[in-house]
Amino acid sequence: MALIFHRGIIANSQFFSRSSGVLFRRLRASRSCTSARGEGTANTLKEELIQVAPKRALEPNTHGFEAIIGIETHVQLFTLTKAFCSCPYVYGSRPNTTICPVCMGHPGTLPVLNSKVVEFAVKLGLALNCGLSMTSKFDRKHYFYPDLPKGYQISQFDIPIATKGFIDVDLPVEFGGGHRRFGITRVHMEEDAGKLLHSETGSYSQVDLNRAGVPLLEIVSEPDMRSGIEAAEYAAEIQRLVRFLGISNGNMQEGSLRCDVNVSVRPIGQSKFGTKVEIKNMNSFSAMNRAIDYEISRQVLLHSQGQSDQIFQETRLWEEGAQKTFTMRKKEGLADYRYFPEPDLPEVVLTKEFVDKLCQGLPELPEAKRRRYEKMGLTMQDVLFLANDNHVAEFFDASLENGADPKLAANWIMGDISAFLKNERLSITEIKLTPFELSELIASIKNGTISGKIGKEILFELLAKGGTVQSLIEEKDLVQASLIFPVRKASEFIIIVDPAAIEALVDKVLAANPKQLEQYRAGKTRLQGFFAGQVMKESKGKANPLVLNQILGVKLKGES
Amino acid sequence: MPPPPVRSPSRLLLCHCRLPFHISPQTRLPLSHNSSVRRRFHCSAVSAVSALSSDPQIAPTDLTTTPPSSHILSIRESLLSRRRTAADVAGEYLDRLRRTEPHIRSFLHVSETTMREAEEVDRLVASGKDLGPLAGVLVGVKDNICTAGMPSTGGSRILEGYRPPFDATAVRKLKEAGAIVIGKTNMDEFGMGSTTEGSGFQVTANPWDISRVPGGSSGGSAAAVSAKQCVVSLGSDTGGSVRQPASFCGVVGLKPTYGRVSRFGLMAYASSLDVIGCFGASVIDSAIVLNVVSGHDRFDSTSSTHEVPDYASFLMSTDHFESTPLKGLKVGMIRETIGDGVDVGVISSIKAAALHLEELGATITEVSLPSFSLGLPAYYVLASSEASSNLSRYDGVRYGNRATVDELNSLYGDSRADGLGPEVKMRILMGTYALSAGYYDAYYKRAQQVRTLIRKSFKDALEKMDILVSPAVPSPAYKIGEKVNDPLAMYAGDIMTVNVNLAGLPALVVPCGFVEGGSAGLPVGLQMIGSSFSEEKLLRIGHIFEQTLPNYRFVPPLFLELV
Numbered sequence A: 001m002a003l004i005f006h007r008g009i010i011a012n013s014q015f016f017s018r019s020s021g022v023l024f025r026r027l028r029a030s031r032s033c034t035s036a037r038g039e040g041t042a043n044t045l046k047e048e049l050i051q052v053a054p055k056r057a058l059e060p061n062t063h064g065f066e067a068i069i070g071i072e073t074h075v076q077l078f079t080l081t082k083a084f085c086s087c088p089y090v091y092g093s094r095p096n097t098t099i100c101p102v103c104m105g106h107p108g109t110l111p112v113l114n115s116k117v118v119e120f121a122v123k124l125g126l127a128l129n130c131g132l133s134m135t136s137k138f139d140r141k142h143y144f145y146p147d148l149p150k151g152y153q154i155s156q157f158d159i160p161i162a163t164k165g166f167i168d169v170d171l172p173v174e175f176g177g178g179h180r181r182f183g184i185t186r187v188h189m190e191e192d193a194g195k196l197l198h199s200e201t202g203s204y205s206q207v208d209l210n211r212a213g214v215p216l217l218e219i220v221s222e223p224d225m226r227s228g229i230e231a232a233e234y235a236a237e238i239q240r241l242v243r244f245l246g247i248s249n250g251n252m253q254e255g256s257l258r259c260d261v262n263v264s265v266r267p268i269g270q271s272k273f274g275t276k277v278e279i280k281n282m283n284s285f286s287a288m289n290r291a292i293d294y295e296i297s298r299q300v301l302l303h304s305q306g307q308s309d310q311i312f313q314e315t316r317l318w319e320e321g322a323q324k325t326f327t328m329r330k331k332e333g334l335a336d337y338r339y340f341p342e343p344d345l346p347e348v349v350l351t352k353e354f355v356d357k358l359c360q361g362l363p364e365l366p367e368a369k370r371r372r373y374e375k376m377g378l379t380m381q382d383v384l385f386l387a388n389d390n391h392v393a394e395f396f397d398a399s400l401e402n403g404a405d406p407k408l409a410a411n412w413i414m415g416d417i418s419a420f421l422k423n424e425r426l427s428i429t430e431i432k433l434t435p436f437e438l439s440e441l442i443a444s445i446k447n448g449t450i451s452g453k454i455g456k457e458i459l460f461e462l463l464a465k466g467g468t469v470q471s472l473i474e475e476k477d478l479v480q481a482s483l484i485f486p487v488r489k490a491s492e493f494i495i496i497v498d499p500a501a502i503e504a505l506v507d508k509v510l511a512a513n514p515k516q517l518e519q520y521r522a523g524k525t526r527l528q529g530f531f532a533g534q535v536m537k538e539s540k541g542k543a544n545p546l547v548l549n550q551i552l553g554v555k556l557k558g559e560s
Numbered sequence B: 001m002p003p004p005p006v007r008s009p010s011r012l013l014l015c016h017c018r019l020p021f022h023i024s025p026q027t028r029l030p031l032s033h034n035s036s037v038r039r040r041f042h043c044s045a046v047s048a049v050s051a052l053s054s055d056p057q058i059a060p061t062d063l064t065t066t067p068p069s070s071h072i073l074s075i076r077e078s079l080l081s082r083r084r085t086a087a088d089v090a091g092e093y094l095d096r097l098r099r100t101e102p103h104i105r106s107f108l109h110v111s112e113t114t115m116r117e118a119e120e121v122d123r124l125v126a127s128g129k130d131l132g133p134l135a136g137v138l139v140g141v142k143d144n145i146c147t148a149g150m151p152s153t154g155g156s157r158i159l160e161g162y163r164p165p166f167d168a169t170a171v172r173k174l175k176e177a178g179a180i181v182i183g184k185t186n187m188d189e190f191g192m193g194s195t196t197e198g199s200g201f202q203v204t205a206n207p208w209d210i211s212r213v214p215g216g217s218s219g220g221s222a223a224a225v226s227a228k229q230c231v232v233s234l235g236s237d238t239g240g241s242v243r244q245p246a247s248f249c250g251v252v253g254l255k256p257t258y259g260r261v262s263r264f265g266l267m268a269y270a271s272s273l274d275v276i277g278c279f280g281a282s283v284i285d286s287a288i289v290l291n292v293v294s295g296h297d298r299f300d301s302t303s304s305t306h307e308v309p310d311y312a313s314f315l316m317s318t319d320h321f322e323s324t325p326l327k328g329l330k331v332g333m334i335r336e337t338i339g340d341g342v343d344v345g346v347i348s349s350i351k352a353a354a355l356h357l358e359e360l361g362a363t364i365t366e367v368s369l370p371s372f373s374l375g376l377p378a379y380y381v382l383a384s385s386e387a388s389s390n391l392s393r394y395d396g397v398r399y400g401n402r403a404t405v406d407e408l409n410s411l412y413g414d415s416r417a418d419g420l421g422p423e424v425k426m427r428i429l430m431g432t433y434a435l436s437a438g439y440y441d442a443y444y445k446r447a448q449q450v451r452t453l454i455r456k457s458f459k460d461a462l463e464k465m466d467i468l469v470s471p472a473v474p475s476p477a478y479k480i481g482e483k484v485n486d487p488l489a490m491y492a493g494d495i496m497t498v499n500v501n502l503a504g505l506p507a508l509v510v511p512c513g514f515v516e517g518g519s520a521g522l523p524v525g526l527q528m529i530g531s532s533f534s535e536e537k538l539l540r541i542g543h544i545f546e547q548t549l550p551n552y553r554f555v556p557p558l559f560l561e562l563v
């Protein structure tokens, strides 16, 4: 194998313009800020809400066996600069263009911690309900590989920044639904390695160090998952969390979110774990789901054939084409990474003030959103859809703030709006429709100014071109036509929708036509049209026909 | 922050009775400046500054007991008074370097731009602009300290031809202060050794006796200052690598507190122990260099934000010394350093030095550091462990020598096998072993516990004493080749110094006497150890000691022969 490198990199100016490390004062640990957030009671409530759905029904046929699944997730943080130098990181940059002597591991260079990494780690630790280590440290993890410039990775070993948390997940309705809580063992900070680019012929490899030194948070779960869908939902929830927190783009295709899954199988009732197999190379949640279920079936089959000794401790790769896992490498004994405390970096000491401040700044997290939406009376399907994407949730919440009906807003967002987004390959933040106009649209349909069908037309105008509901109604003559009167140009008049004003007109007309009123009350109900015409005339055609007819009906029956 | 540049020669005149680094009367109080009381040192010891007026070139041939004068201040004075140009000074040093280098071999690389840079300084002088405190001063830089555009190999073949893309912070600060880097000095590979015999390129000789080692690992830097191939030099001290060669070569060597000087650009050997230090022919010169290179650096998270005092300002001329300038100073002589295994000549030199301190008013008490003997094994475990990690980057992948092979494991194996020397390989193996699963607790962790003990025992001792003293090395310079095959004997030589690194304390080595050997005797250095960030105190004491020491003449015979 030959290696080709971009050599002679000179320190760029940014190299000398970084802020120095973290200098937090020493304080004793204070476990999460739940009470500070005033969510203590919400948490207990939450626990009562947890319903355990029948699990067995969803899973691959396990024939009396049980799968134990644990996940290690690497989340790439989108800090402006790398973890220990001032290089930027932009996915897809030309190889070896965002590197400097520090992240290339030149002699004499030293790491300086980017304090944003600590901030992001604390945010994620809090969001995962973890306890924070008020004093943690970095360690060196040693191994030789060309993508690892220093011959060691700066990581955290025995004192990770956050430990012992949990994450709440709602399984998709189509997979049977149900709420789950999975334990989080730890969250620690570390740096990413570079990438090897193998030549097509396989005769040489090239090293790209752009990614070397990019900050990562590694999240280790408890082995709490039992099926592919649980694991996939766990990963999806991590993705939602990091996106809601604004600490990573969580993009699996770009490798910003990478999951290594450990799967073992044991007979139900046995407490000892079976041999653990690691699966890598899953680029989507659905691939995770399928890969794990495949692997469970493979192991269950070996168990049930009495060949459990054919399950090796190994790393297997998921092959999307074959829909199978294949052996990548067998693990021969435990790798000895010779961890020891990183002498180039001081301890990371958090202060209570620092943590409290981050805690107070945390956004509403997906789980809290789901529970809130649930309480609004939305279906679980709606809830999961809306809380899946923080931008969608923000849009939804903003339209509610403008008075939109939750169910109607949800329907519009999940229906026509999301169809439009899908077609146009846009995100909800990129469309011209504002949450305010959506709430206006909903109100206009609800109060009868326009019909639902016309509402749809207006919606597509708003999505494509923007503008306001009001101006579109006027421009397009879309005022709901009365059955009695010919359509008139909406722009010619202002529609009276105020019930009090219309009521006054109705009263006036009824008082002026006592004879017809008597006939009506005697049973000649067809006269309603006459009255409506009179009121409309009185209003110079401006009365909203729906409101008019509603008020007139009540008045004619003498119920006022 | 570097000291403010001296603006004009007229200002220098004010300093004729003290050094041109200004201090307020309050800070001078401990060494009260009372000109009406001229004490006994007045006659024998000439003022450091008045000695400047004599050409440094003739100083060595003057065989009186002149105390060492500041070469830095002398150069500065000549430039400001226009008596000499920086080019003259550079020419003189380069000429001497050319004549002495074939015998001493202290340099791995000599700069080709020295004269050009000196001329630049002269233009600055001519323009009347402010001069930095080291304007025109020629500095030797240990080869493990990165210099942009100049080879920096750390004494290792694996980095042969490597030119770093940046200057180490200490080098950058020197350059900003006007210094000229004259070249890169020889050293034991990556700092691992005590003789320079571990260099991947050459062995440096001791200017006092060229059949002997100059010490190490900063042997090139010490020998170069001793032979006046440069004015001052930078070294690095992980377990004694500045202090031991300072003692062997009869120069002043300063190992600052851990974190006092940025390590950015210093090729890491043992990161938690490494410190950049300096060599000078006098305490004042060391103090001026320390002034320039000290301070917090945002590229080194372990550098201290502790305030940097003006280390040179209080080093006054002997004219103002009282008869007992060290009155009230409590000096602890470390009992464990003057017993078995220490050369008798060294012990008597140190005892004589102690007597001299007593004459200056200090009280000497023997103190015991019970954990002292544990320092050596703890040091070798910790230093090797960190080295095994720090040297992982030398893999031939991104820079340095790469073996020509077509398979990844051989690329690593062969590049490292060919590029690294035997001592380095041994320490990598020891360190890898000490950090391995199952051995970590017995070695690395245990050694850290010992380190804590040592730190505490020093702290306790330094609560009772102002400073501690000991020999810097248990022996004078030994013969080249003498200990090459006996690494344990070589390691044992570090007993006096490693504890100080484990405790992170500052220490100053000042030449204090001679033992028999060579044509003119071999120098012995006195090590003074202070509490963290007490460099100011150490330098003040060292300066008084040096300026008042009778028969102070640490000019190597080689130098006299060749000049």
Ligand SMILES: [Zn+2]
Binding pocket: A082, A085, A086, A087, A098, A099, A100, A101, A102, A103, A104, A213
């Ligand atoms: Zn970088």
